[in-house]
Amino acid sequence: MKAFGKILGLVLLGLLLLVIGLGFALTHFFDPNDYKEEIRQLARDKANLELAINGEIGWSLFPWLGLELHQTSLASAATPEQPFADLRMLGLSVRVLPLLRREVQMSDIRIDGLALILRRDEQGRGNWENIGKPAGAPATEPAAEPRGNEADSTGARSGMPIKLDIDSLTVNDARITYQDAQSGQQFSAESIQLETGAIREGSAIPVKLTAFFGSNQPLMRARSEILGELRFDLGQKRYQFEKFRLSGEASGEPLAGKTLNFSAQGELLADLDAQIAEWTGLKFSANQLRGLGDIKVRELDREPRISGGLSVASFNLRDFLAGLGRELPTTADANALSRVEMATRLNGSPTSFALEELTLKVDDTILTGRIAVEDFARQALRLQLKGDRLDISRYLPPKATDGASAARQSEVQETAQAASAGDSPLPAAPTRHAWSDAPVLPMDALRLLDVQATVGFDELLFDDHPFTNLDLNAQSREGLLALQTLRGNVYDARFEANGKVDVRQALPQLSIEAQLGKLPIEKFVKLEKQESPVQGLLDLTATLTTRGNSQKTWVDNLNGKANFLLSDGLLVGADLEHYLCRAVATLNRKSLTRTSTKDTPFEALRGSLQITNGVARNPDFKASVPGLTVNGNGTLDLRVLGLDYLIGIIIEGDKRAMPDPACQVNERYVGLEWPLRCRGPLELGAKTCRIDQDGLGKITAKLAGEKLTEKLDEKLGDKVSPELKDALKGLFKR
DSSP states (O other): OHHHHHHHHHHHHHHHHHHHHHHHHHHHHOOGGGGHHHHHHHHHHHHOEEEEEOSOEEEEOSSEEEEEEEEEEEEETTOTTSOSEEEEEEEEEEEHHHHTTTEEEEOOEEEESOEEEEEEOTTSOBTTTTTTSOTTOOSOOOOOOOOHHHHHHHHHHHHSOOEEEESOEEEEEEEEEEEETTTOOEEEEEEEEEEEOOEETTSOEEEEEEEEEEEETTEEEEEEEEEEEEEEETTTTEEEEEEEEEEEEEEEGGGTTOEEEEEEEEEEEEETTTTEEEEEEEEEEETTEEEEEEEEEEOTTSSOEEEEEEEEEEEOHHHHHHHTTOOOOOOSSTTTTSOEEEEEEEEEETTEEEEEEEEEEETTEEEEEEEEEEETTTTEEEEEEEEEEEEGGGGSOOOOOOHHHHHHHHHHHHHHHHHTSTTOOOOOOOOSOOSOOSOOSOHHHHHHOEEEEEEEEEEEEETTEEEEEEEEEEEEETTEEEEEEEEEEETTEEEEEEEEEEOSSSSOEEEEEEEEEEEEGGGTSOOTTSOOSEEEEEEEEEEEEEESSSHHHHHHTOEEEEEEEEEEEEETTOOHHHHHHHHHHHHHTOOOOSOOOOOEEEEEEEEEEEEETTEEEEEEEEEEETTEEEEEEEEEETTTTEEEEEEEEEEOSSOSOOSSGGGOOOGGGTTOEEEEEEEEEGGGGGGGEEEOHHHHHHHHHHHHHHHHHHHHHHHHTTSSOHHHHHHHHHHHHO
């Protein structure tokens, strides 16, 4: 047995020496460069490739199977004149004996000057198509049924894991370009540099990759670098990228000449058996933006689902967008959007994405809830938000007085000054339009909008008015925005409204129904730098329609009806009793000795409005003032915010002392309707009122006629018939 073993050893040694000798002979007496044409033909027949080897082929056989290729190009056999890959040099070597054990032991792999050029023509065909298919082979070939033992042995061999052991991989100066003739788009990755450490399964493999990326639609350039340690397990199909770090910068047309510096790091994992991928310990930045999070993708083999968490530290949104070439519109508060931060849970799919359990802080406001795009194709946005306190005026454009508005303010101020001067004449009706003609609605965006929104605020400030317990429900689809509910409180007054905005036509159509209860009107009706001319609690119901896309067109086309009641109020700086006293003094042919300093309290002002094209007609105005009844009719021109009313004041019996001896009321004045005319800017209220001289003349004539009738009765007594007496009275009353 010992002799047999010795003989066997000698035989094996002889075979090994023979293999080494054959390898030496092959490498020294066999030159693969002599067979370039046969190699090219083999590539055509087996892989449908046009292989051009313009440089020398260097090789070795044992103990390393080594290969070096120089100046090589690859093209589809159908388009041999259009190479899709050029290679300056490829060098690699593999140990021969470990290959028999399905172990790949390689020295350094080096690839220099690889240029991969991918093109798609006008018909959508790519220059890489049909590569790898034998020439003349059908697109699909039925697989032959393996015979029993052969199938088993093949399966067993194919199931054996391949062990990789590569000293390193180096790629220098590689370039990849893609061109699409149909869309005109071009993408490129240039100056690609890849360096790795030893590549061994289960071990951490240091990786460094740098590249420059570019595109033409839009024109963009980016530089990026990736560092980390790659670990893999082929048997379990598990791949990890530990200590992953991505950094770089980008510039181009979308950034308007600005530069974006970005970075991201964390731990990456892909488990193909479990069909999950994870990015844990995520840290990212984009200029001054900083954030943390984790992302998990599951069901990779079906419809991937995204979940995880994300938090963004406080940053200046205005400065951040400016750094990306996106300037926000100027706001009333220059510091608006200077502090924004967010924390949320992520939930998404290939067709949808949601921010769940969202906490969003914007300046001094905290919003919680959910924001979701339920369908990317339809841009279906869903909002469920609750906020604490928001001053919306901070985020609106600064108040700018245009020419028309300035002219109207000047007109109102002049009228106010004239009206404050003693016995000034009746103010003229305002003529300047009070509203802006700047577009308000983003028509194109609203037509595309698919939104369902439920939004609430504990307090919302608008133009310093506090709206509390605000709830809004709205939806928009295909250009029809429906305000289903808007309710809340303002100055403890309850309001509720619903309406529609229809932008499906060229000219938007708007409608609204509103109810308002116990609103302190003095908070809303006031002249700049002066107190409100009227005080009281307003109850209002209104149904209104209009069309257009500016304040001016909305008011010009306003139609509808409303009912109002103003209770427990005060006409500030307007003494109706003084107006009455002046009228009485005129009839008494006396001069007033006192001036008016009082306001006029009232129990109620009520009436209805019929609005036609921005002009509200009020035929049934009534006011209850202690000791007086006030009736009126007139118009409110909402286009110029002007009023024009005829007011009648009726003394309810001689129950009160008049404020001046010149206007003592006698019994003949009781029950008469003393006339006032109110005309001028709405902001001035009762300060626009004056005695109606025409109406007062009619009262004078009536009283004179009644006095003559009384004297006629005294003179005639019972001396004439009743028919003649009535005829004579009628003569004096004409």
